[in-house]
Amino acid sequence: MNRANRCQQAGAGLQMGQGLWRVARNQQLQQEVYSEQGYLSREQSRRMAASNISNSSHRKQVQGGIDIYHLLKARKSKEQEGFINLEMLPPELSFTILSYLNATDLCLASCVWQDLANDELLWQGLCKSTWGHCSIYNKNPPLGFSFRKLYMQLDEGSLTFNANPDEGVNYFMSKGILDDSSKEIAKFIFCTRTLNWKKLRIYLDERRDVLDDLVTLHNFRNQFLPNALREFFRHIHAPEERGEYLETLITKFSHRFCACNPDLMRELGLSPAGKGQADWDEGGFVFFLFLPDAVYVLCYSLILLSIDLTSPHVKNKMSKREFIRNTRRAAQNISEDFVGHLYDNIYLIGHVAA
Structure with a gap:
């Protein structure tokens, strides 16, 4: 009896264990199904949201004064796939789209x-946006003239200039693009951003007549002195070392800055008595030609301060008080507030010749 009872108890325990295992297994399978369904729903929701965002951002990018997105969608037939044919659009819209292309992409589009x-209008826009001034722009075009051909010549001449400036200028003159005039060359340089600044610096150092005309193209009226100096050095890059060429640049800048701001010079005391030279105008009245000595001193002070504040090799940076004291020692008539504003500009904006 004891043995039979033990067998019955063992069988009942086995059935109960199998039942508990089946319950646990069913719960596990249900959790896996629920989690998989949740994952699928979340993944589908994420894809739908991403698709909606992509479509909305695409529509926002192409919308302008008119709804270009709907225009393209309306003209696109059900059978046609890919980008719409520009010849199907109004000419004004087609030219507007092509005007955003560079020369390489425009050649591919052709x-x-x-x-x-x-x-010709597209290639004319490319020429004038890259080379703002050429002598040939103001002349009657010769027979067979093409702005596309002119673009290729301007690009070739710029590459030649970046290898050898003299040969580049001679190339422009041989093609009738530039006149043999220092003023025309200066205007070309002033309105062009594709010339190598190192080669340009060498060329201007050799052609001081072009440098003089280039300086006169700058208008510094009502500009703060450090900002005007930055603009000057963006067109005429400063040499890496101090020397005669740097002194020449600062001298020319000082004269030009004073010529553009005569009232400001007198207001700030940058043209003190005894620093000028008397002369007579055509009406017989005496006026004074003030030499920009104070501006020259300030420019050098700003360059040295820029190096001091921006160079990692200078450990002890010049303080505002030290800069004011040193500057007013060299130019006594300048107010302390004005010199303090100069320091703040360099401290906040950075180097004047970078």
């Missing part, structure tokens, strides 16, 4: 839309 991409 393989598909030859009449549109070869339009």
